[in-house]
Every structure is written in structure tokens, then in C-alpha cells.
Amino acid sequence: xxxxxxxxxxxxxxxxxxxxxxxxxxxxxxxxxxxxxxxxxxxxxxxxxxxxxxxxxxxxxxxxxxxxxxxxxxxxxxxxxxxxxxxxxxxxxxxxxxxxxxxxxxxxxxxxxxxxxxxxxxxxxxxxxxxxxxxxxxxxxxxxxxxxxxxxxxxxxxxxxxxxxxxxxxxxxxxxxxxxxxxxxxxxxxxxxxxxxxxxxxxxxxxxxxxxxxxxxxxxxxxxxxxxxxxxxxxxxxxxxxxxxxxxxxxxxxxxxxxxxxxxxxxxxxxxxxxxxxxxxxxxxxxxxxxxxxxxxxxxxxxxxxxxxxxxxxxxxxxxxxx
Amino acid sequence: xxxxxxxxxxxxxxxxxxxxxxxxxxxxxxxxxxxxxxxxxxxxxxxxxxxxxxxxxxxxxxxxxxxxxxxxxxxxxxxxxxxxxxxxxxxxxxxxxxxxxxxxxxxxxxxxxxxxxxxxxxxxxxxxxxxxxxxxxxxxxxxxxxxxxxxxxxxxxxxxxxxxxxxxxxxxxxxxxxxxxxxxxxxxxxxxxxxxxxxxxxxxxxxxxxxxxxxxxxxxxxxxxxxxxxxxxxxxxxxxxxxxxxxxxxxxxxxxxxxxxxxxx
Ligand SMILES: Nc1ncnc2c1ncn2[C@@H]1O[C@H](COP(=O)(O)OP(=O)(O)O)[C@@H](O)[C@H]1O
Ligand SMILES: [Mg+2]
Numbered sequence: 001x002x003x004x005x006x007x008x009x010x011x012x013x014x015x016x017x018x019x020x021x022x023x024x025x026x027x028x029x030x031x032x033x034x035x036x037x038x039x040x041x042x043x044x045x046x047x048x049x050x051x052x053x054x055x056x057x058x059x060x061x062x063x064x065x066x067x068x069x070x071x072x073x074x075x076x077x078x079x080x081x082x083x084x085x086x087x088x089x090x091x092x093x094x095x096x097x098x099x100x101x102x103x104x105x106x107x108x109x110x111x112x113x114x115x116x117x118x119x120x121x122x123x124x125x126x127x128x129x130x131x132x133x134x135x136x137x138x139x140x141x142x143x144x145x146x147x148x149x150x151x152x153x154x155x156x157x158x159x160x161x162x163x164x165x166x167x168x169x170x171x172x173x174x175x176x177x178x179x180x181x182x183x184x185x186x187x188x189x190x191x192x193x194x195x196x197x198x199x200x201x202x203x204x205x206x207x208x209x210x211x212x213x214x215x216x217x218x219x220x221x222x223x224x225x226x227x228x229x230x231x232x233x234x235x236x237x238x239x240x241x242x243x244x245x246x247x248x249x250x251x252x253x254x255x256x257x258x259x260x261x262x263x264x265x266x267x268x269x270x271x272x273x274x275x276x277x278x279x280x281x282x283x284x285x286x287x288x289x290x291x292x293x294x295x296x297x298x299x300x301x302x303x304x305x306x307x308x309x310x311x312x313x314x315x316x317x318x319x320x321x322x323x
Numbered sequence: 324x325x326x327x328x329x330x331x332x333x334x335x336x337x338x339x340x341x342x343x344x345x346x347x348x349x350x351x352x353x354x355x356x357x358x359x360x361x362x363x364x365x366x367x368x369x370x371x372x373x374x375x376x377x378x379x380x381x382x383x384x385x386x387x388x389x390x391x392x393x394x395x396x397x398x399x400x401x402x403x404x405x406x407x408x409x410x411x412x413x414x415x416x417x418x419x420x421x422x423x424x425x426x427x428x429x430x431x432x433x434x435x436x437x438x439x440x441x442x443x444x445x446x447x448x449x450x451x452x453x454x455x456x457x458x459x460x461x462x463x464x465x466x467x468x469x470x471x472x473x474x475x476x477x478x479x480x481x482x483x484x485x486x487x488x489x490x491x492x493x494x495x496x497x498x499x500x501x502x503x504x505x506x507x508x509x510x511x512x513x514x515x516x517x518x519x520x521x522x523x524x525x526x527x528x529x530x531x532x533x534x535x536x537x538x539x540x541x542x543x544x545x546x547x548x549x550x551x552x553x554x555x556x557x558x559x560x561x562x563x564x565x566x567x568x569x570x571x572x573x574x575x576x577x578x579x580x581x582x583x584x585x586x587x588x
Contacts, residue, residue: 013583014582058414058583058586061418062418062580063414063417063418063580063585063586064580064583064585065577065580065581083420086418086419086420087420089418091418093411093414093586095411097410097411097412098410098411098412098414098415099410099411099412100342100346100410100412101410102345102346102349103342103345103346107342107345110338111338111339111342112415112419114331114334114335114337114338114421115335115416115419115420115421115426116419116420116421117331117334117420117421120334159415
């Protein structure tokens with residue numbers, strides 16, 4: 001059974017620009033998106049910043065009305081049957097906002113339990129269980145304002161689970177967390193899956209989608225550019241290899257020049273501390289190295305290596321080098 | 324509405340009330356609005372109204388208490404929706420199965436009840452510190468008037484909150500509404516001293532009738548007929564606000580979902 005069904009979903013924002021002469025400009029945040037998520041699935045929506053992920057989630061959680069197209073959660077329409085949907089879903093939007101900072105974790109959860117009509121006899125145990133699930137049981141009586149970012153984001157998850165929803169929307173749950181905090185949170189998400197929840201997760205980290213999701217939709221500029229299992233997405237780049245060139249300062253226009261080369265499929269750049277690493281995808285493998293070096297004439301070059309493509313490279317190929 | 328729903332909503336009102344109080348006690352702006360500002364007004368009014376006859380002390384207490392009630396309504400209840408928007412909790416509220424007016428009702432109730440402390444503070448100042456004798460001459464009627472006042476202010480809070488759902492910019496108008504209402508509603512001066520064209524305006528404002536009922540019953544100048552009129556008007560306005568706010572919230576929430584104004588950009 002499909003828990004989430006989306007058909008040709010589109011959302012346009014009207015943004016006002018200019019202060020004196022006010023003009024409205026239309027921003028197409030979600031262009032034309034269709035996909036289904038079945039019961040118990042952990043589905044990933046992966047895309048760079050501004051791709052339209054949050055807008056999709058806001059429409060699915062009844063907070064935004066679609067400009068056109070339809071979306072149904074457990075058969076109910078997000079625009080016309082919001083009242084049917086709200087009791088059955090939980091949602092979080094990444095980041096620290098959305099909690100009452102002057103209240104304790106316990107009070108936050110007690111409050112949301114009442115908003116979701118959880119029986120007071122049930123909610124007491126449920127709150128205890130959730131605090132433990134997200135590892136906040138020791139500090140649950142402290143005010144939220146003193147929590148670390150990771151603790152706040154875990155409290156969000158507990159909040160979203162207070163009424164034991166069937167469908168869960170997690171919009172960039174690990175955004176802004178340090179690696180340890182992010183890993184802890186992914187652990188929590190993985191555990192939720194063993195509870196048979198249907199989860200839609202958005203992220204702009206390929207490895208996160210790979211580690212958690214059964215299927216991934218890659219979204220860019222409001223459209224889905226690929227939708228498949230992580231394994232199948234990796235096959236998109238199986239005939240390519242990646243040459244990594246360590247460089248010290250490259251002029252912008254070089255990327256364009258590199259992309260134009262017939263033997264170059266795609267170029268991404270990763271900034272490290274002192275250096276940048278050019279990642280050039282090419283079907284010619286290490287044979288392409290000399291041509292590449294020739295093109296980089298005048299640029300200081302460090303280590304050059306050639307490697308097998310990863311899922312990250314598949315992502316780069318789908319959305320361009322701007323990860 | 325089913326019995327179960329009524330029970331859940333009552334719980335939401337109780338918890339919204341509790342959480343609002345817990346958050347408010349830590350807020351300096353709120354303490355200023357409900358305690359400090361009315362005390363300043365009390366002192367000013369005591370000085371200005373000194374030669375108004377013997378009942379003026381109680382008039383000052385009630386009047387400055389009402390300024391606290393109105394200001395807290397205007398700023399705290401009005402801003403509460405904006406505050407939820409800024410902290411990102413407005414989306415969590417709207418996305419929950421509870422209609423948002425139930426939450427707003429609980430919060431407004433907390434705001435109105437806590438602002439009765441303005442009256443208490445003013446009473447303590449005038450009677451215990453300045454030593455004026457204060458007596459409420461018709462205590463039974465006064466208590467009824469207080470209850471009606473609370474209800475009509477809470478209902479008014481609902482209207483204001485619904486307008487804030489859709490228009491965050493409304494805040495700019497707030498300051499402009501503070502003192503004119505003090506004056507138009509006769510909190511501290513009888514409206515008889517105003518030009519006559521403003522009188523119909525006063526009649527249209529529930530706080531005017533609240534001030535009539537509270538002043539009248541406390542200084543004993545009120546007949547049962549006058550009081551019934553004032554209570555009737557408050558009941559009428561409360562009911563109108565309540566009915567109107569249901570509709571307003573529905574329209575405003577839909578508009579907010581179209582215009583994407585629930586979150587913050
Ligand atoms: N309320 C809004 N008004 C105008 N434009 C918006 C609004 N919200 C998002 N956008 C724009 O819509 C696009 C998609 O945004 P978003 O859905 O937040 O993407 P993502 O979550 O993938 O980063 C972006 O270009 C963003 O600037
Ligand atoms: Mg986003």
C-alpha cells in the first residue's frame with residue numbers, strides 16, 4: 001500500500017523584491033514532482049540547497065497548499081483533508097527552532113502530547129520511553145535553551161513521535177550537527193525503521209541517504225532527476241572513473257574549460273584546508289591524466305590519483321558539481 | 324463535538340495556560356507590561372485626579388488595572404502568534420490535530436488572568452503604601468463584572484490572534500492602539516469629557532462596557548439596570564468575537580498556507 005502518493009506536485013512562491021518599488025517575483029520551488037512511498041519504507045529525498053526539498057515536505061505535512069498537482073497521505077488529500085492527515089503524521093524541520101526554549105524537554109513533550117490528544121495515562125510512559133530513545137533522559141528537566149544543538153534536534157524527533165505516528169517526515173534532521181552528533185541521530189533514525197514506520201527523509205548528504213534509505217529520489221531545481229535504490233544509482237557511474245587532482249588555487253573559468261572537454265563527463269571541486277581537490281569524472285580512466293595535466297598548465301598541482309566511482313559521484317553527475 | 328474531543332481540548336487549554344505562565348514569568352517585557360507600567364500610570368493618575376471627590380482612589384485602582392489588562396491583551400496576546408512564528412513553533416501548532424484557536428484561548432486566558440495582577444499591584448500601592456481607604460461598594464456585582472470582563476477580553480484576544488496569523492506586519496499598529504483605547508473606553512477619565520462624536524465609537528468597544536461595569540459596581544454608582552446593560556453588551560461582544568474568530572481563523576489559516584507565512588523566511 002502507498003502511504004504517500006504524489007502526482008505532478010508543483011509549488012510557486014511569490015516573493016516581493018525591492019523596498020521602494022515593490023515588485024513580485026515568482027519562484028518555482030517545486031516544478032513537477034511525482035513519486036510514491038510504500039508502508040514501512042525509508043525513502044530519501046536528496047538534493048542540494050534550494051532544490052525544493054523543504055517545500056515538498058511542507059506540502060506533505062499540510063503546512064503549504066500546492067500550486068497544482070495532488071499529494072495524498074494514507075489516501076487523504078493534503079489540501080482538502082488536512083484534519084484527517086494531521087493526527088497520523090509527525091514531522092520535523094531541521095535545525096534548532098520549533099521548540100519552546102524556556103521550557104524543559106519534559107514540558108515540551110507534555111505540551112505536544114496534549115496537542116496530539118495523547119491520553120494522559122499513556123503520555124507519561126511514552127514521554128519516558130522517548131526521552132530514553134533519543135538519549136535525553138538525564139537532562140529532561142532542564143530548560144531547552146541550555147541544550148546543545150544535537151540535543152535539541154533529538155528532542156525534535158521525540159516530539160514528532162509523541163503520538164506514535166504512522167508516517168514520519170524528517171527534513172534535514174542532521175543539518176548543522178558535528179559528525180558525532182549526526183551519527184547518533186542517524187542511529188536513532190535507523191532504530192525507528194525497525195518500528196515499521198514509513199519515513200520520508202530529506203538530506204543534502206549523499207552518504208546519509210545511502211546509509212539510511214531504501215530508495216532515493218534525487219531532486220534538483222524542483223524536479224526529480226533520478227529515483228532508484230542506492231545500488232542502482234551507483235550503476236549510473238559504473239563506466240566512469242574519477243581522477244582526483246590536488247591543486248592550489250584554480251581560476252573559476254577553468255571549470256568551464258574542463259567540462260567542455262570531450263573526455264570529461266563532470267567536474268566537482270572539494271575545498272580542503274590548504275588545497276582544493278578537483279574530481280574529474282571520465283570514461284577514459286587514468287589514460288586521461290596526461291591530457292588533464294596539460295589543461296591545468298600554470299596551476300600548481302599536488303597529488304594525482306585515480307579511483308572507482310562512488311555514490312557521491314553519481315550524485316555529482318546528476319546535480320552537477322555544486323554539492 | 325464529542326465528549327472525548329471536549330476533554331482533549333480542555334486539556335490543551337489547561338496546558339497552554341500552564342506553559343504560557345511558565346514562559347511569561349521569565350519575560351521582563353511581560354512583567355513590565357503587567358506590573359511596572361500600570362503602577363506608573365497609577366501614580367500619575369493619583370496625582371492628576373486628586374480633586375475628583377472621595378471615590379477617586381478606587382477609580383484609579385480599577386482604571387490603571389484596566390490599562391494593564393488592555394496592554395497585555397494588545398501586546399502579549401497579539402504578539403504570541405508572531406512569537407510562535409519566530410521560534411518556529413507556529414508550524415508545529417498548525418500541523419497538529421488541535422485547532423489553533425484552542426491553544427490561543429488557553430494562552431489568552433493566562434494573559435488576562437495574570438494581568439489582573441495589575442489591579443492587585445495598583446490596589447496595594449494605593450491602599451497600603453499611599454494609605455487611601457479603598458472599598459468596593461457592590462462586591463457581588465463587582466465579581467460578576469470581573470468575570471464578564473475576563474471572558475470578553477479573552478474572546479477579543481482570539482480576534483487579534485487570528486489577524487496576526489496572516490499578517491505579521493500588524494505589529495506596527497499595536498503601539499497606536501494602546502493609549503487611544505485607554506481614553507476611548509474611559510479607563511481613567513469618564514468619556515463625557517471627550518468630544519461627543521467619539522461616544523458611538525466607545526459604545527462599540529467591549530472594554531468600554533467592562534470599564535463601566537467595574538467602575539460602577541466598585542464605587543456603588545451603578546443601578547442593576549446599568550449593570551445589566553453593560554454585562555449584556557459584554558456578552559454580546561464576546562459571542563460575536565467568538566463566532567467571528569472561528570471564521571477568521573479558518574480563512575486566515577488557509578491564506579497563510581497559500582502565502583507561506585506560517586514559517587519565517
Ligand atoms: N517562503 C518562500 N518565499 C519565496 N521563496 C521561497 C520560500 N521558501 C523557499 N523559497 C525558495 O524556493 C526554493 C526551494 O526552497 P526549499 O524548498 O527550501 O529548498 P531546500 O529545502 O531543498 O533547500 C529556493 O529557491 C528558495 O529560495
Ligand atoms: Mg530545506
